[in-house]
Amino acid sequence: MVMRKRSDNGSRGRRIANTPRVPNSARGKRSTRKKKDDMRAFDLLATVAETLLDDQDNSANAPNASGAAKAKNKKAVKEEHYDEILPLKNMVTEKDSRSGCALGSDGTCAFPRQANNRSADNSSTRNEVGSVLESLTVKSNMLVRDSLVSRARPCETSRGPGIIPEFEAHGICHPGSSSSAEAEQKHQAEQVIRTQEDGHAVVLHSLLDSADLDGRPPALGEVQYIANREDDENSSGCTHPSTTGDKGCKPQYLGNHRIRKLLASKVRKAADNKIYGGIPSKSSKLNLCSKKIPATRQKMQRTIFKKKKLAHRATSFAKEMLNEARGTSFSTEGRNKSCGSDNYHVKLRIKSFNIPELFIDVPENATIGSLKRTVMDVVNSIIQGGLRVGVLLQGKDIQDDNKTLRQAGICHDKKLNNIDFTLECEGGQDSPSGVVIPEHMDLLGADVVEPLARVKCEEPFPETGGDDNQQLTPPYRSRSLSDLYSDVHPVEMASQDASASSQAIVPVAPSDDGALAIVPHCRPRRTEIGQRRTRTPFHVDEVEALVDAVELIGTGRWRAVKMHAFDHADHRTYVDLKDKWKTLVHTASIAPHQRRGEPVPQELLDRVLAAQAYWTEHQQDKPPRGKAALPAICPA
DNA sequence: GTTAGGG
DNA sequence: CCCTAAC
Missing domain, CATH: 1.10.246.220 (Serum Albumin; Chain A, Domain 1)
Known part of the structure; x- marks a missing residue:
C-alpha cells in the first residue's frame, strides 16, 4: 500500500519568488492542479526550531560564537561568489561598440545593481548586526493522539548543525535557554517526538496528525524567532496563534500558499505516478491526502499520458522535494532598541512550515500507530542529515552570511513581508565514490513509484553517511546570475554527478514485529529533474x-x-x-x-x-x- | 538541439 | 516556467 504524506509546499523555489501568488500561468493552468494539494503541514519547522535551540545550547549560549560556528558551517554553507560578474556587461559593451545602432547606447552596465550589491558583503562582519534573534519559540498545534513515537537516534551527521551557523552568520543569536524551556513545555503537551542528533534535538510532531487522516486542513507548527529578548517572554506566549492552546492561543492554520505551490507540480506528478501508475494490486493505497486527489482529475488524459514519463522523472523529482521545504509566512516587527545606530532589532516569525510529500509503502495491516511511526522515522531520517537554512528576501537568496541583516535589507523599518526561509536537508549519504554531493538530501527516490523491490540501499539508516563533510558546494554557485538572483535551489543546474546518491528514504516491507522498516534509498542521479524550477523573476x-x-x-x-x-x-x-x-x-x-x-x-x-x-x-x-x-x- | 506555442 | 510538437 502506498501512503503519501503530502505537504506541498508549493514553492521551491530556490527558489523563490516571494510573490505570494503563482505566476499567471501557474495560476491558470497549474493552480487548478494544485488546489487539491492541500498542504499537509508538517512540523518540520518545529524541528528546526528545536535544532536551533539545541545547537545554541551546545554552543554554550555564546552569542558571539558565531565566528566559530560560522567557520564550522562554512563547509555546509553555500560558497559565496560575490565577485561574479555581470554577464551582460560584455554584451552591452560589445554592442555599444558595435553598430551605430542606439541599442544600449547608454553603455550602462547591464547589472549595475548587482555590482553594487556585491561590494560590501565579505567585508561586512557577522557581529555587526544588532538584530539578534534571542529567543526562539516553537509552537505547534499538532496533536498526536495516537501512538507517539519517540526515538533516540544516533547521530551521524557531522554537519547537522548546519542551520544554526546560518543564523549566526547573520548575527542571529539564540539565547535559548529560556525559550528552549518554553518550547519544551509546549511540546510536551503535544507529545513531540524528539530525536537527538549531534547535540541537536530534532523535534518532530507526528506527521500523521488527525488532520491528515481526516482530510482536515493540516495543522502547522509555528516557530517564532523573536529578536528582542525582552519581548520574547511576552510574545512567545500569545502572539502565536497556533499554540496548542495551553497558553490560550488558538490553533490557526497559517499555511503559506507559496510554499504549497512550489512543490505542487512535482507532488502532483508523484501523485499521478502513484495513483495511476503501477501500484501493486495487492497493496491498498492509503492516501492521507485523499481530498487532494479528486476522483476526477483535471487533464486526466494528459496525466495518464505522462505517466510513463513521470515515472522516470519521479526518481529525480523526489530528490528535489525536500529542497522545497521552507518556512514562510514570515512576519516581522521592527524594534528600536536603545539607540545605537545599529541597535535596531528585527523580530521575525515563521508562521508555518511545510515539507514535501513523502511516499511510504506500508502494508494494509499496518496499524495507524505503525504508520505514524513509519512516517516519523522517515522524517527523522531525513532530518538527521541536518538542515540548512537559507534566507530569502524578496525571492532572492541572501547567500552572503557575512551580511548584516541591515545590509541585506532586513531592517526593522522596512517591509519584511517578502522574507522567506528555505530549509534544506543536508544529510544524505555520499555517493559510493565518495563524491561530494552538492544536492540536498532527498525525501525519496525515484523508486518510490516502484514496488518495494526497488529498494537498493540496505543500510539501516543514513547515519552512516556522515562522512559527507564535504562542502556542499552547490553547482550553481559557479553561476553568475544565479548568485545575483538567488537561485536558492538550482535544480536545473543539478549536478550531473551520476554517482551522487542520497538518502532517499524508502520504507520497505513490514518487519517481523510489524513495524515498518525504512531504509535509505540510494538517491538516483540528479540528472533528471522533475521539480519545477524556482521562479526567478x-x-x-x-x-x-x-x-x-x-x-x-x-x-x-x-x-x-x-x-x-x-x-x-x-x-x-x-x-x-x-x-x-x-x-x-x-x-x-x-x-x-x-x-x-x-x-x-x-x-x-x-x-x-x-x-x-x-x-x-x-x-x-x-x-x-x-x-x-x-x-x-x-x-x- | 532549437524553435514556436499552448498551457 | 513547463511541456511538446515540429523541425
Whole structure:
C-alpha cells in the first residue's frame, strides 16, 4: 500500500519568488492542479526550531560564537561568489561598440545593481548586526493522539548543525535557554517526538496528525524567532496563534500558499505516478491526502499520458522535494532598541512550515500507530542529515552570511513581508565514490513509484553517511546570475554527478514485529529533474539586456539571444528568454495597472513593442548577427 | 538541439 | 516556467 504524506509546499523555489501568488500561468493552468494539494503541514519547522535551540545550547549560549560556528558551517554553507560578474556587461559593451545602432547606447552596465550589491558583503562582519534573534519559540498545534513515537537516534551527521551557523552568520543569536524551556513545555503537551542528533534535538510532531487522516486542513507548527529578548517572554506566549492552546492561543492554520505551490507540480506528478501508475494490486493505497486527489482529475488524459514519463522523472523529482521545504509566512516587527545606530532589532516569525510529500509503502495491516511511526522515522531520517537554512528576501537568496541583516535589507523599518526561509536537508549519504554531493538530501527516490523491490540501499539508516563533510558546494554557485538572483535551489543546474546518491528514504516491507522498516534509498542521479524550477523573476536589468539583444538579433533566434546576452546566465535558457519576451510583449500591450511584478520601465516596454513589430515585419530577413538591423527602431 | 506555442 | 510538437 502506498501512503503519501503530502505537504506541498508549493514553492521551491530556490527558489523563490516571494510573490505570494503563482505566476499567471501557474495560476491558470497549474493552480487548478494544485488546489487539491492541500498542504499537509508538517512540523518540520518545529524541528528546526528545536535544532536551533539545541545547537545554541551546545554552543554554550555564546552569542558571539558565531565566528566559530560560522567557520564550522562554512563547509555546509553555500560558497559565496560575490565577485561574479555581470554577464551582460560584455554584451552591452560589445554592442555599444558595435553598430551605430542606439541599442544600449547608454553603455550602462547591464547589472549595475548587482555590482553594487556585491561590494560590501565579505567585508561586512557577522557581529555587526544588532538584530539578534534571542529567543526562539516553537509552537505547534499538532496533536498526536495516537501512538507517539519517540526515538533516540544516533547521530551521524557531522554537519547537522548546519542551520544554526546560518543564523549566526547573520548575527542571529539564540539565547535559548529560556525559550528552549518554553518550547519544551509546549511540546510536551503535544507529545513531540524528539530525536537527538549531534547535540541537536530534532523535534518532530507526528506527521500523521488527525488532520491528515481526516482530510482536515493540516495543522502547522509555528516557530517564532523573536529578536528582542525582552519581548520574547511576552510574545512567545500569545502572539502565536497556533499554540496548542495551553497558553490560550488558538490553533490557526497559517499555511503559506507559496510554499504549497512550489512543490505542487512535482507532488502532483508523484501523485499521478502513484495513483495511476503501477501500484501493486495487492497493496491498498492509503492516501492521507485523499481530498487532494479528486476522483476526477483535471487533464486526466494528459496525466495518464505522462505517466510513463513521470515515472522516470519521479526518481529525480523526489530528490528535489525536500529542497522545497521552507518556512514562510514570515512576519516581522521592527524594534528600536536603545539607540545605537545599529541597535535596531528585527523580530521575525515563521508562521508555518511545510515539507514535501513523502511516499511510504506500508502494508494494509499496518496499524495507524505503525504508520505514524513509519512516517516519523522517515522524517527523522531525513532530518538527521541536518538542515540548512537559507534566507530569502524578496525571492532572492541572501547567500552572503557575512551580511548584516541591515545590509541585506532586513531592517526593522522596512517591509519584511517578502522574507522567506528555505530549509534544506543536508544529510544524505555520499555517493559510493565518495563524491561530494552538492544536492540536498532527498525525501525519496525515484523508486518510490516502484514496488518495494526497488529498494537498493540496505543500510539501516543514513547515519552512516556522515562522512559527507564535504562542502556542499552547490553547482550553481559557479553561476553568475544565479548568485545575483538567488537561485536558492538550482535544480536545473543539478549536478550531473551520476554517482551522487542520497538518502532517499524508502520504507520497505513490514518487519517481523510489524513495524515498518525504512531504509535509505540510494538517491538516483540528479540528472533528471522533475521539480519545477524556482521562479526567478527577471530583473529590469535582465529585461533591458533581453530587449537589447532582441532588438539586435531579433525574435526567433533565442539561442543566439541567449548566447549573446545571457551566455553566462545559466538559469536563463533560451526558452526562458523566449518566454520572457512573450510576456514582455504582453505586458507592454496591457494597461500599466494590470501589470504585475517588478515594474518594467515604459521605455523598455516601448522598445519591446517596437522590436516585436519590427521583427514580426522582418521575419524573412533577419539579418545575420552583428548587423545593425534595427536602425529604425532604435530609440536613441 | 532549437524553435514556436499552448498551457 | 513547463511541456511538446515540429523541425
